[in-house]
Amino acid sequence: MGDAAIERWSRQQSVLHRRDARAKIGALFAFLAAVSTTSPDSQIAFAGYALLLAAVIAAARLPFPGLLRRAALGLPFAAGFALLLWFSGERARALALLEKCYLSAAGALLLVATTPMPELLRALEILHLPRTVVLVIHFLYRYLFVISGQARRMRWAASSRGRLQFRSAAGALAVLFARSSARASGIYQAMLARGFSGQFPALAPPRWRAADAAFLIAAALASAAVRMAL
Amino acid sequence: MPVIRVRGLRYRYPEGAQALNGVDFDLEPGECVAVFGANGSGKTTFVLHLNGLLEGEGSIEICGLPVIKQNLARIRRKIGLIFQDSDEQLFLPTLIEDVAFGPMNLGMPPEQAAARAQKALERVGMGALLNRTPYHLSSGEKRRAAIAGVLAMEPEILVLDEPTTSLDPPGQRELADLLRDLPQAKLLVTHDVFFARALASRAVFFERGRIAAEGTVEEIVARFNWTPR
Numbered sequence: 455m456g457d458a459a460i461e462r463w464s465r466q467q468s469v470l471h472r473r474d475a476r477a478k479i480g481a482l483f484a485f486l487a488a489v490s491t492t493s494p495d496s497q498i499a500f501a502g503y504a505l506l507l508a509a510v511i512a513a514a515r516l517p518f519p520g521l522l523r524r525a526a527l528g529l530p531f532a533a534g535f536a537l538l539l540w541f542s543g544e545r546a547r548a549l550a551l552l553e554k555c556y557l558s559a560a561g562a563l564l565l566v567a568t569t570p571m572p573e574l575l576r577a578l579e580i581l582h583l584p585r586t587v588v589l590v591i592h593f594l595y596r597y598l599f600v601i602s603g604q605a606r607r608m609r610w611a612a613s614s615r616g617r618l619q620f621r622s623a624a625g626a627l628a629v630l631f632a633r634s635s636a637r638a639s640g641i642y643q644a645m646l647a648r649g650f651s652g653q654f655p656a657l658a659p660p661r662w663r664a665a666d667a668a669f670l671i672a673a674a675l676a677s678a679a680v681r682m683a684l
Numbered sequence: 685m686p687v688i689r690v691r692g693l694r695y696r697y698p699e700g701a702q703a704l705n706g707v708d709f710d711l712e713p714g715e716c717v718a719v720f721g722a723n724g725s726g727k728t729t730f731v732l733h734l735n736g737l738l739e740g741e742g743s744i745e746i747c748g749l750p751v752i753k754q755n756l757a758r759i760r761r762k763i764g765l766i767f768q769d770s771d772e773q774l775f776l777p778t779l780i781e782d783v784a785f786g787p788m789n790l791g792m793p794p795e796q797a798a799a800r801a802q803k804a805l806e807r808v809g810m811g812a813l814l815n816r817t818p819y820h821l822s823s824g825e826k827r828r829a830a831i832a833g834v835l836a837m838e839p840e841i842l843v844l845d846e847p848t849t850s851l852d853p854p855g856q857r858e859l860a861d862l863l864r865d866l867p868q869a870k871l872l873v874t875h876d877v878f879f880a881r882a883l884a885s886r887a888v889f890f891e892r893g894r895i896a897a898e899g900t901v902e903e904i905v906a907r908f909n910w911t912p913r
């Protein structure tokens with residue numbers, strides 16, 4: 455996240471983009487539940503989930519390469535555990551772990567790539583996620599932009615002074631965090647100045663339509679079908 | 685009754701610097717006052733106190749209301765603060781949402797807030813960019829958007845911290861024209877003498893956390909030799 459491409463994708467138009475965020479959250483949970491409870495041996499089921507995702511990506515008219523690449527960003531974390539399993543002889547489980555991680559990440563990415571952040575936050579609020587959690591997600595999202603922007607500017611500043619490599623990466627990192635936190639507190643002050651009281655206003659309140667219910671049911675049934683049948 | 689009344693304001697940042705050292709200041713209704721002073725003399729620190737973002741010793745009243753916790757919500761709808769750094773002011777994914785953020789916080793229904801936001805964006809010449817992402821605008825466009833975000837709240841007092849930075853010359857002229865047409869009392873923190881001359885009837889000069897002098901813009905400029913050339 456904190457990624458301009460995802461932000462841009464989330465504002466495109468498609469049948470999936472038009473669905474209520476709550477329906478998409480529900481569908482994601484059904485999908486995650488199915489994936490996580492699938493037996494490590496049923497490789498064909500993982501192929502089935504992948505096909506489901508592919509169909510949804512196509513329906514959402516999102517670019518496959520960009521999305522698939524970003525979904526892989528979480529894999530290095532899972533790879534450590536997978537290696538342990540692999541060397542203790544549980545090869546099927548090691549493979550399944552990576553597959554489950556990748557499928558789950560791709561599913562979650564699909565949710566954020568088809569739902570603008572304010573809509574998503576609003577939906578989480580309606581679904582009674584605690585306010586503090588919603589706020590933390592929002593600030594995290596906003597500050598990721600801040601930090602990546604800050605890092606880019608520092609990189610430019612450093613390289614335009616003729617030094618392409620930071621001599622002391624640790625020092626630069628410390629400065630980056632100090633600057634980012636000053637920035638973050640500035641943003642929070644500016645929000646307070648405009649009357650922010652912890653409530654999330656949304657310009658267009660969400661509306662639940664029949665198509666949203668249909669989508670949620672279809673997604674849950676499809677996930678369950680793959681889980682049971684394959 | 686002054687719309688801003690400050691007495692004996694002192695503030696030290698937790699990290700050490702004594703940024704304000706006994707500030708007394710009044711702003712009358714409809715008045716536009718320029719705030720001059722060297723870098724680091726405490727101007728930004730001063731304006732951050734006016735709506736309770738920083739809390740120092742001394743007393744501040746906005747339209748007769750003391751700036752204390754219980755009054756902050758009311759005070760923040762009376763006083764519109766435009767930050768020195770526009771990047772800090774913009775944080776929602778589209779311009780229209782960002783500008784509507786303030787009115788929505790005032791409890792306005794969405795359509796009305798959106799209409800106000802649109803009007804404010806048109807006033808600053810940004811009506812065509814409603815659905816753009818604020819983080820990817822030019823600095824001058826960000827500045828205009830930040831100004832729209834505060835105008836949309838229709839506050840009784842406008843406080844602008846270096847509003848002309850990164851505006852192109854026509855943009856500076858348009859901002860001066862826009863501000864001149866607004867009936868609110870204004871506090872204008874600026875290094876731009878031309879801009880201050882065009883708008884302010886009075887000026888104060890900050891020096892090491894206090895107001896060292898006040899007078900007309902010409903008097904202050906002459907006394908402190910406050911011109912770039």
Ligand SMILES: Nc1ncnc2c1ncn2[C@@H]1O[C@H](COP(=O)(O)OP(=O)(O)OP(=O)(O)O)[C@@H](O)[C@H]1O
Nearest residue numbers: 697699701703721722723724725726727728729730
């Ligand atoms: N967040 C902070 N933490 C610690 N010290 C600070 C902080 N912000 C400002 N200061 C210090 O407080 C003093 C007043 O700073 P302030 O930002 O109010 O100056 P200013 O008059 O607005 O300057 P400029 O014209 O450069 O904007 C300076 O000495 C500055 O170093």
Ligand SMILES: [Mg+2]
Nearest residue numbers: 727728729768
């Ligand atoms: Mg300043």
